[in-house]
Amino acid sequence: MSTAAQALPAAAAPGHARASRVRRRLVGWSAVLAAFAVVAIVGPMVVPYDPITVRLGDRLLPPGARVSDGSRAWLGTDQVGKDLVPQVLQGARISLVVGVATIVVAGLFGLAVGVTGGYRGGPFDTLMMRLADLQLAFPSILLAILIAAVLGRSVANVIITLSVTRWVVFARVARASSLVTREREFVTAALATGAGTLRLIGRHIVPFALTPLIVIATVELGLVMLAEASLSFLGLGTTPANPSWGLIIATGRDYLTTAWWISTIPGLALSLVVLAVGQFGDAVRDALDPRAVTGT
Amino acid sequence: MAGHIARRLLYSIFVLWGALTIVFVAVRVIPGDPAQMMLGSSGTQADVAALRHRLGLDAPIGIQYVRYLAGAARLDFGQSLRLEEPAVQAVNERLPATGLLAASAMALGVTVGLPLGVLAALRPRSAADYLVSVASLAGQSVPNFWLGIMFILIFARELRWLPSAGIGGLSHLVLPAVTLALLLVGVLTRLVRSGLVEVAQEDYIRSAYAKGLARVAVIRKHALPNVLIPVITVVGLQLGNLLAGAVIVETVFAWPGAGRLLIEAINNRDYPVVQVAVLFITISFILVNLLVDMSYAYLDPRVRYQ
Numbered sequence: 103m104s105t106a107a108q109a110l111p112a113a114a115a116p117g118h119a120r121a122s123r124v125r126r127r128l129v130g131w132s133a134v135l136a137a138f139a140v141v142a143i144v145g146p147m148v149v150p151y152d153p154i155t156v157r158l159g160d161r162l163l164p165p166g167a168r169v170s171d172g173s174r175a176w177l178g179t180d181q182v183g184k185d186l187v188p189q190v191l192q193g194a195r196i197s198l199v200v201g202v203a204t205i206v207v208a209g210l211f212g213l214a215v216g217v218t219g220g221y222r223g224g225p226f227d228t229l230m231m232r233l234a235d236l237q238l239a240f241p242s243i244l245l246a247i248l249i250a251a252v253l254g255r256s257v258a259n260v261i262i263t264l265s266v267t268r269w270v271v272f273a274r275v276a277r278a279s280s281l282v283t284r285e286r287e288f289v290t291a292a293l294a295t296g297a298g299t300l301r302l303i304g305r306h307i308v309p310f311a312l313t314p315l316i317v318i319a320t321v322e323l324g325l326v327m328l329a330e331a332s333l334s335f336l337g338l339g340t341t342p343a344n345p346s347w348g349l350i351i352a353t354g355r356d357y358l359t360t361a362w363w364i365s366t367i368p369g370l371a372l373s374l375v376v377l378a379v380g381q382f383g384d385a386v387r388d389a390l391d392p393r394a395v396t397g398t
Numbered sequence: 399m400a401g402h403i404a405r406r407l408l409y410s411i412f413v414l415w416g417a418l419t420i421v422f423v424a425v426r427v428i429p430g431d432p433a434q435m436m437l438g439s440s441g442t443q444a445d446v447a448a449l450r451h452r453l454g455l456d457a458p459i460g461i462q463y464v465r466y467l468a469g470a471a472r473l474d475f476g477q478s479l480r481l482e483e484p485a486v487q488a489v490n491e492r493l494p495a496t497g498l499l500a501a502s503a504m505a506l507g508v509t510v511g512l513p514l515g516v517l518a519a520l521r522p523r524s525a526a527d528y529l530v531s532v533a534s535l536a537g538q539s540v541p542n543f544w545l546g547i548m549f550i551l552i553f554a555r556e557l558r559w560l561p562s563a564g565i566g567g568l569s570h571l572v573l574p575a576v577t578l579a580l581l582l583v584g585v586l587t588r589l590v591r592s593g594l595v596e597v598a599q600e601d602y603i604r605s606a607y608a609k610g611l612a613r614v615a616v617i618r619k620h621a622l623p624n625v626l627i628p629v630i631t632v633v634g635l636q637l638g639n640l641l642a643g644a645v646i647v648e649t650v651f652a653w654p655g656a657g658r659l660l661i662e663a664i665n666n667r668d669y670p671v672v673q674v675a676v677l678f679i680t681i682s683f684i685l686v687n688l689l690v691d692m693s694y695a696y697l698d699p700r701v702r703y704q
Contacts, residue, residue, distance in 0.1 A: 239687075240507035240680055241642035248424045248676055251664040304580050332646055335543050336661055351544050355650075358551050366551070369544030377539035 131335040131382035138375055142198040153343045157183035178363040180353065184295030186367060193368055196340060197375065200330045207265040207317050212272025213308070213315060219273070220280025221299075221307055223364035231277070234270040242267045245331055250338035259364040260335045260339050264326050275318050279311040289305055313390050324376045331372055347372045406691055410684050422439050422466055426459065445452035453479075454548040470677075475546045476670045480663075485670035489678055495565055496648070496655035502575040507582030508633065514583065515590025516617065522595060529538040530587055537584030542643055546650035571682050578643055582607045587630055593625035600624075604641035627697055634690030645679075673680045 160169045160183035169175050169185065177186035237245065246267045253259040274312030283289060289306050297305070333339035334348030342349065346367035354364030402588045433449040434441065441449075450456045453476070454465060454681035469475055475485045553573060554562030561570050597603060598621065645657030652658070655676050663671035 236413060238419070239413040239417055239684055240420070241638045241683055242641075242680055243642045244645065244676060245646065246418075247660070247664070248421070248672075251672070252424050252427050297405055326540070331541050332543060335541075336646065336649060337665070348541075348543075351547065355547055358547070359555050362551055365544070365547050369541065369548070372544065373536070373540045376541075377535065380535065 107260075115289050124385065127381075128385040128389050131378060131385050134378045135382055136237070138194065139198060141191065142194035146188065146195050149188045149191055150183075151188040151192040151345070153345075155184070159183060162357060164361075165363050166289060166365075168199070169313065177367050180350075180364050181357055181361070186350075186364065189311055189345045189350055190368055190371060193350060194347055194371065194375075196257060196346045197327050197330065197372065200257065200264065200346075201323050201327045204264040204268060204326045205323055205329075207261065208269040209272050209315060209319055212269040212274075213266065213276045213311060215269070216273040216276025216278075217280045217303055217307055217311055220277035221284050221303055227277075230273065234273055237267070243329060243332060245335060246334065250333050255337075255339060255341050257340055258332060260330055263333070265331055265388060267324060267329075267388055268322055271314060271318060275314050276311045279314055280307050283307050283310045306372065317390060318385045320379065320386050322367045324379040324383070327372065327376055327379070403692060410688050414681065417490050417677060417684075418462075418467065418470055421673050421680075422463060425673055426462070431441075447522060475674050476585055477672075478663075478671045479668045480666050481671070485668075485674045487650055488671055489659060489674040491680065492654060492656040492659045495642050495653060496641070496657055497627075498571070499578060499644055499648070499653060499655060500637065502571055502584065503578035503640055503644075504637060506575055506634070507586060507636070508578040510579070510587030511583040512590055512629075515587040516594065516622075518587065518591040519594035519598075520617075527591075530591070534584035534587040537580045542577055542581060545580065545645045545648050546573065546647055549573045549577060550650075565654055574653050576648050577650070578640055578647045581643065582633075582640065585632060586629065589629055590625055594621055597621045597624050609631060627694070630693060630697065631690055634686050636684045641679050641682055665686055 124271060132371075154277035157179075160175070160179050161181055163169060163179040163183075165176060165178040165186075167175055167178065169179065169183075175185045177190060179185055180189070215230050219230050233344055249263040249266055250259065253263060253302030278312050284307060284329065289302060292302055292306055330339060330346060331351070335352045337352065340349055342344040350368040351365045354361065354366070357364055400538045401548055428504060431457060433446050433453060437445055447456070454462060457465070466475075473486055477483070478488045481488050514530050514534075518527040521527055548563040550573065552558045560572055562570045562573070564570060594617070603616060606620045607613075611619075641657075644653075644655060645660055647653065648658040649661055656678060659673035660672060660679075663669075663675060
């Protein structure tokens with residue numbers, strides 16, 4: 103993709119060293135996230151989670167303890183004797199699925215609304231932007247709590263809830279970008295050569311909206327993962343058959359004195375993943391926008 | 399200036415109406431008939447119908463909406479379905495606890511976040527800067543409900559320094575307030591640091607140094623005031639997030655505030671209380687945004703003279 107930013111000469115002298123540092127960071131954090139994705143996808147296949155079998159003889163065993171069938175529970179067991187390893191792996195998968203699916207759904211919807219509204223304007227644009235304003239008048243987690251309570255508990259409903267609360271951000275960014283792009287000469291030129299509206303939007307408006315949207319998507323991914331965990335913690339997210347990290351943490355609350363590991367381990371996993379997503383997002387932003395200077 | 403404020407007020411009323419409507423629609427489609435749930439399986443068909451009539455649930459949805467808006471204007475959202483009192487009163491009783499928690503977290507966040515940000519900016523790329531960056535980054539990545547649980551595990555269960563649940567003296571406030579404040583600390587530290595580093599390259603800062611001002615004076619008189627405008631926006635926006643975050647933190651620490659009441663009311667399908675709790679939190683959010691907007695005019699002469 104040849105953007106205007108890339109066409110400019112690199113900023114000042116240390117540009118080259120900076121570019122290679124940015125690239126290293128991007129590759130490094132991409133690798134960390136790829137490893138997480140592999141664990142989340144493959145893990146539950148290798149060690150499947152069984153929501154039904156209960157072994158009360160093995161309840162609340164600490165990490166590394168030997169369970170009744172002779173194997174080791176490396177992360178300990180929960181209050182009904184279930185090994186935490188398959189639960190945490192399943193939780194990783196839910197976190198990944200909810201995060202990615204929400205970003206895709208909210209991002210595509212936001213892109214469609216933002217580009218259409220920004221390029222065409224008119225009553226549709228006004229209506230959607232007023233709706234966006236209204237939605238932003240709610241603290242987003244409060245809106246999510248309200249919608250999740252209405253929809254009921256399931257992975258799909260969490261994705262719907264979070265998509266409804268997050269599309270606004272994508273729509274605003276896509277709209278702002280489209281408003282700028284439609285005034286550019288190459289759009290006028292394309293229009294003069296007889297390009298139709300769909301072709302104009304697809305070939306000229308959307309590509310320019312993608313760069314800011316990708317940056318926003320990486321920021322939103324971490325927020326969405328945290329929001330999913332919060333909803334599940336409050337009992338408004340996934341069901342026990344699909345143990346999200348937030349749900350496992352909520353379960354462990356009742357056993358803090360006897361079994362610290364139940365709440366501690368999934369929370370640690372979630373924090374590390376969100377941290378990695380945040381760092382990846384910073385690296386993406388620096389790589390896509392050579393002019394931006396990061397704080398750290 | 400007056401026009402600006404009038405426009406903002408009108409806009410806030412529009413947003414308030416929108417919030418009322420969203421809450422109305424959401425609550426009406428929550429699955430489960432509240433009348434049936436209140437009476438349980440012992441209620442006969444006639445009992446349920448009578449209760450539905452008493453609650454106004456048998457009226458057409460349009461009539462319910464008009465009644466609802468008329469009630470909202472009088473701050474009347476009906477009786478709580480579980481508690482023997484009006485929903486507004488039930489939430490009002492819990493609001494001071496939420497206010498105390500949010501205000502403490504805000505005060506803590508600002509008094510810790512601002513100095514930390516300045517400290518990090520004073521020596522960019524030093525050990526202190528690095529430490530602050532890592533800490534603030536961690537603060538933004540760690541889910542606050544889990545952090546609260548870890549605090550309970552460490553400070554209440556293991557060390558036995560502080561109580562883990564409920565409301566009481568100052569000792570009960572420490573853990574929930576710190577948990578809620580940490581996100582704000584992370585956000586503010588990063589904002590102040592990057593703001594100060596950016597402002598340091600401005601011409602007026604160079605001039606201030608050139609006329610012989612000491613570094614502390616330059617920062618206090620010239621750099622900080624310019625950094626504070628975005629800081630106030632973020633603090634205002636974060637107050638809304640603090641109120642919403644209080645819903646979660648109150649649940650973790652069994653803090654008897656409006657947020658915990660909201661979660662209880664959702665579980666009990668006590669929809670008048672759900673409505674009032676969501677609305678009151680949203681209204682506070684709208685009011686804070688309005689105040690933030692107006693404080694611009696006071697702080698930033700560019701807005702005032704427009």
